[in-house]
Amino acid sequence: MTEPYAPSPELEDFRRLARDFTERRVRPLVDEAERSQDFPRELFKEWGSQDMLGFSTPVDLGGSEGGLSAAAVLVEETARVCSGFATSLIVQLTVVPTVLRLFGTDMQRSELLPALARGDLVGSLAVTEPEAGSDVRALRARARRVEDGFAISGSKLYITNGTLADFYVVAAVVDADLGHRGIGLFIVERSNPGLVDVTKMDKTSVRSSDTAELTFRDAVVPAEALVGGDLNGFVKLMSTFDGERVIHASRALGLSRACFEAANRYAGERRQFGKPIREFQAVAFKLADMAVAIDVSQLLVYRAAARADAALPFSREASVAKLVATENARNIATETMQVHGSYGLTADFPIGRYVADAHLETIGTGTSEIQRMIIARTLEAP
The missing domain is CATH 1.20.140.10 (Butyryl-CoA Dehydrogenase, subunit A, domain 3)
Structure with a gap:
């Protein structure tokens, strides 16, 4: 009997495709990206054109639902060429789409997931803070209720794809009295005037992955920007x-x-x-x-x-x-x-x-x- 974790023929076929694409289209870009610390954004479009970004997106929204195994293959083959590129890929491929697929409203899913799968939009997850890494419950960013929405203030650190993103999924505390149940996730567009600073971080590791520090100061978003329409972001x-x-x-x-x-x-x-x-x-x-x-x-x-x-x-x-x-x-x-x-x-x-x-x-x-x-x-x- 075949073990459940033995790779299927289909998965091995995909590995060959992923390796060929990575050798042809990704490897030639690595040296310059490592020197400049500039991730080539056009790679997202290229991955999207090969139907490689939709493994976390439902088929009816333009994805392939290839699952975690296929996503792991693509990330592995990319990291074999460049860990920095794989780091930026992970956020676009699995991190942001998974949050939206599992918890987004119908409108959030239909507006964002197809564009992420095509590489037309770049997404980013903004959770980590100077005092809140592994301890998500220590978040200091706040989302204050205002008329018809929320005003978000706080700083985020080590945000992958931070300077490339068209939008962010931002974690912030709405009701401190509720503890971790009072955290919300919010979709904040890059163009929001309350996003007052986006600074690329200078790194010695995964240099070709775009990493930024973000500062929000009363970034006002509508109520429908709350992922899923409810709290429990933790x-x-x-x-x-x-x-x-x-x-x-x-x-x-x-x-x-x-x-x-x-x-x-x-x-x-x-x-x-x-x-x-x-x-x-x-x-x-x-x-x-x-x-x-x-x-x-x-x-x-x-x-x-x-x-x-x-x-x-x-x-x-x-x-x-x-x-x-x-x-x-x-x-x-x-x-x-x-x-x-x-x-x-x-x-x-x-x-x-x-x-x-x-x-x-x-x-x-x-x-x-x-x-x-x-x-x-x-x-x-x-």
């Missing part, structure tokens, strides 16, 4: 995090593949004492350990994605995949640097980028410590 966000963790784990898997391919190639080219260094046991064992870790990460990522697509509980599996795949990526990147020796520190090789990007993996969408805490809560006492 619950809405939490319900999407499992899927996000699987997708971020697939990004880590793609980065791991890039590292292994670089190390394997270099170990065959670099010669010492008259033979390629891959023939020395010290290097050969490093390559073997990388290959094993990648196999483990792949099994865990696609097990979690398959359970999600089968509508089975996958919270624990998502955290396991996120924890293992991201820590494997960090370890593999470090070992790849070791294999390259001093050459890995030069601009002639992308190894420094791989190491910097790998350190994001264990932080974003819940740190490794958060994942361990989630997993520990699922353990039964003897």
